[in-house]
Amino acid sequence: MKLREVLQIIEGQVISKDIDLEEEVTCGGGADLMSDVLAFAQEGMLLMTGLTNPQVVRTAEMAGTGAIVFVRAKIPPPETIALAAHKKVPLLGSKYTMFEACGRLYVAGLAPHVLFELTLRRWYDAFGGRE
């Protein structure tokens, strides 16, 4: 899904300057806990978060996230915007909640991310159900 379509669906705003709205995101995921993001983020993922400090951009950089959407009408501080410009991570904003922003994108066909194998292992250890 192109960032242009994402913006339409979440009725969002572009926060960082000079971004290419034709860029594609491959899937979507939402979290406010950066360690969770690091545990599931995939290359090219669209990250929905309510956290606005610069570590969000760092996390996105490490995890290879395609773009960040700040939900709940949060606007990041200048240092976050500056780091994102430096690391070339596009920043968008939405006035919707995490639940609604994610829901709109999911309904529009943006694929969810899948958990990594080793993260899932604990689940299967506890509940079984693995073929």
Added chain:
Amino acid sequence: MEPPSHNKDKEITKLQELAYELKVEDAMTPKVITVPVNATMAEFREILRANRISGTPVVEDGKMVGIISIEDLIKALAAGELGVTVSDRMHTKPVTLYADEPLVHAVSKFSDLRFGRFPVINREGKLAGIITQGDIVRAMLKRLEVSYREEEIHRYRASHIFQDIVADEVALVFGYRVAARDFARAGEASSGLKRTLGRLGIPPPIIRRVAVATYEAEINVVVYTDGGEIVAEVRPDRIKIEVMDKGPGIPDVELAMQPGYSTAPDWVREMGFGAGMGLPNIKACADKMDLQSTVGVGTHLTIIIYLNRTPR
């Protein structure tokens, strides 16, 4: 770490892409020198000489009626017929290209017909420019130059290093210092390592695992310790990351490894960390992980990620 032939393939693909991407009008010379249809061959010779060119379209009342080249001039010279008009010697119905055609059409016409130049017309049939093989090469080179960002050049240079070094064993070692409680800069070391591995041509899924594991470890050093260092050792078959700090050490390593266990202060939690997921995340990214800690001395974390294993 790709074999050299792979890089070569990539270059060819890039050129092919360009040939489709660029239009004839991006490469052509828009200012066309022409010769009037009633000019003599002697006058045509002067036009070629004055402009240092080897052929031109022939025009009548602003419309192209043919094309003529230095070869036609040589034949006329040999026959002693410099007084005849260009219209007697020109080739009518010249093969043309449309300005908005992909450049690859020009490439195939040059190779099929072996002409030196083609007049370029727009869809209304008006002469828009002229194109030679030299124009095509120049346009492609210019575009390649623009699209080659500095990072790609770095990568190209560095990715050959393992093939270039002659030794029984090769290891590259990168060291990064991590300052205590400097949260604004937390992640700089991991970011530097990530970029470096990219330049070495390490596959992106591997880089991602290294980056995530190193970043979590770096955050731990920033948050909990009095500072430390990260040393990454890259060998052709694996990457080893060692994270060493100057204390205070972890009293119960087994407890610290449990998902959800955390001693993080509130300010760390507000930053989106400190939920007791750091060490489990590192373990999930690593092929091997070892954590040694002595209270009052420090902690030594070793992460190993293999380069040639099946992706997880």
